[in-house]
Amino acid sequence: MKEKRELTCIGCPMGCQITVVLKDGLVTDVSGNTCKIGDTYAREEVTNPRRTVTSILKVVDGELPVVSVKTGETVPKDRIFAVMEEINSISVEAPVSIGQVLIENVADTGVSVVATREIKKV
Amino acid sequence: MIRKSLVIIGGGPAGMAAALGAVENGLAPDEILILERDKRLGGILNQCIHNGFGLHTFKEELTGPEYAARYEAQIKAKKISYKLGTMVMSIRDGEEKEIIAMNGQEGILEIYAKAVILAMGCRERPRGALNIPGYRPAGIFSAGTAQYYVNMEGKLPGKEVVILGSGDIGLIMAHRMTLEGAKVKAVAELMPYSGGLKRNIVQCLQDFDIPLLLSHTVVDIHGKERVEGVTIAKVDEKSAPIPGTEKYYSCDTLLLSCGLIPENELSLGCGITLSPVTGGPVVNESLETNIPGVFACGNVLHVHDLVDFVSGEAKEAGERSAEYVRNLSAPEAEEGIPVLAENGVRYTVPATIRTQHMKESQTIRFRVGKEYRGVKVCVYLDNTLLRSIPKRTMAPGEMEKVVLLKKDLADRNVKSIRITVEE
Structure with a gap:
């Protein structure tokens, strides 16, 4: 069975309109994207949608009470809230350096949560 | 008294890129001074913890704080001087540009410069500018204020949220507050289209089934001490609410994401001509305002969608300001x-x-x-x-x-x- 799906690429803020053609659940054509990211996004979005999660994590004795974090890679879309739950369940001690791994294998996704800001100890 | 070749007002993405552009074009780092009113460099990027920054500038996807950190590292590596916690009060044109600034440690500073780059950014349109009737209860925030509370202070401003305006910060806060456990009931947008980026409609609203009500607006805010709900109505082509279409949404929080206004009080004070469309200075090819030697870049010039483009524009303003300083004696x-x-x-x-x-x-x-x-x-x-x-x-x-x-x-x-x- 042939199916056509219209997507808006979230690979970057350009937001290209992409058309994906699927045949029996397999991607046969991707068009409308202007770069490789769009092609990858479109193929993944129709089969196994994934997102980067960005949030904050509690810090003890830091210049700010929280440190901004992100998942080092994308996680399955249906695991976003599981990832959030784990991020919200822990706190770390300052100092925190940018890029520091704060949680490994978050919510069994195989992906790490890393700090996106430096937090000095006060 | 301080004397510099170039003073940059604002240490956000525009100010930092402008400083680097000026150094790249030959201005000595110690001839530059960045004045920043916040406690840290980076401006609004500090609270924009979401990703999507840097794809043009660094060819990789960064979050706001990471993007700011890359520029801050370059500013420090090049030893460009900056003052934090410093508020500029006025700029005056003359033989030299005179900048009056103040901070808690040094008091009032009198600074003279050959060239000035305006990089003050923009601010959000407040409730007062929107003419929404109703009481003035707690629970009404600009989307950026809510973003500061959530991302910098770790505090959630409310549990049931309605957002007026579909600008990017509003969409991003719909996403952020949903992740943090709040229920975002709707985003109402006066215009028949969203003012935000398409990617944000997808990953901030559609991913979480948050309804985007186009051609709708908030016509009443209920609650006396705290917001208890809002009334949303459909609007016609002239943006006038259509009687009979009102619908009540119970909520404890209303976020406003109704446009950004370049912050140009300083510019107006020194006689810079502003565009009635952008609210920013009218500039020539060198990003120079009607006052020779005063340049503008970033969101103070016109509100951008992407910080990458701010950085690009600001770098250019920095380069042009270095040229100006070099050729001061050249004929008009x-x-x-x-x-x-x-x-x-x-x-x-x-x-x-x-x-x-x-x-x-x-x-x-x-x-x-x-x-x-x-x-x-x-x-x-x-x-x-x-x-x-x-x-x-x-x-x-x-x-x-x-x-x-x-x-x-x-x-x-x-x-x-x-x-x-x-x-």
């Missing part, structure tokens, strides 16, 4: 050729081009007034069509650009450059 350049925004194009930056000062290629950035599909952007030199660029889609929420080459204008006595949208 010729009058610029006006760049006219016509037929669907709302404004252009720059608004004039002096061919003598033009680089090999000149980017002209602009926004359109409504959504378009399958149209062309046309560039005319007087009445002669120079270039026509096909566009699949264009929207007011997305900044567009065309590039003009120096050779396009060579040997032609051009009186005006016109940018238009055509079928």
Whole structure:
């Protein structure tokens, strides 16, 4: 069975309109994207949608009470809230350096949560 | 008293990129001073913890704090001086530019500079400017204020949220507050289209089934001590609420994401001409305002969608300011050729081009007034069509650009450059 799906690429803020053609659940054509990211996004979005999660994590004795974090890679879309739950369940001690791994294998996704800001100890 | 070649007002993405641009073009780092009112460099990027920054500048996807940290590292590596917690009170033009600033440690500072770059950014349109009736209970925040509470202080401003306006910060906060456990009931947008980026509609609203109500607005706010709910109604083509379409949404929080306004009180104070369309200074090809030696870049000039473009524009302003300092004694350049925004194009930056000062290629950035599909952007030199660029889609929420080459204008006595949208 042939199916056509219209997507808006979230690979970057350009937001290209992409058309994906699927045949029996397999991607046969991707068009409308202007770069490789769009092609990858479109193929993944129709089969196994994934997102980067960005949030904050509690810090003890830091210049700010929280440190901004992100998942080092994308996680399955249906695991976003599981990832959030784990991020919200822990706190770390300052100092925190940018890029520091704060949680490994978050919510069994195989992906790490890393700090996106430096937090000095006060 | 402090004397510098270049003073940059604002240490956000624009101010930092401008400083680096000036150094790259030959200005000594110790001849530059950045004045920043916050406790840290980075400006609004500090609270924009989401990703999507840097794809153009660094060819990788970064979050706001990471993008800011990369620039801050360069500022420190080049030993460009900056003062934090320092508020600029006034700028005055004269033989030199006089900048009055103050901070808690040094008191009032009198600073003299040959050139000034305005990089103060923008602020959010507040409730007072929106004419929404109702009481003034707690629980009404601009989306950016809520973003600060959530991302910098770790505090959730409410549990049941309605958002008025679909600007990017509003969409991003719909996403953020949902992740943090709040229920976002709806995003109401007065216009028939969203003012935000398409990717944000997808990953902030559609991913979480948050309804986007186009051509809707908040007509009443309920609650006396704390917001208890809002009434949302559909609007007609003239943005007037249609009687009978009112619907009540119970909520404890209303976020406003109704547009950004370049922050130009300092500019007005020193006699800089502002564009009534952008709210930012009217600039020439060098991003120089009507006051020679005062340049503008970033969101204080016109509100951008992408920080990458802010950085690019600001770098250029920095380079041009270095040239200005170097050639201070050079004679005044010729009058610029006006760049006219016509037929669907709302404004252009720059608004004039002096061919003598033009680089090999000149980017002209602009926004359109409504959504378009399958149209062309046309560039005319007087009445002669120079270039026509096909566009699949264009929207007011997305900044567009065309590039003009120096050779396009060579040997032609051009009186005006016109940018238009055509079928």
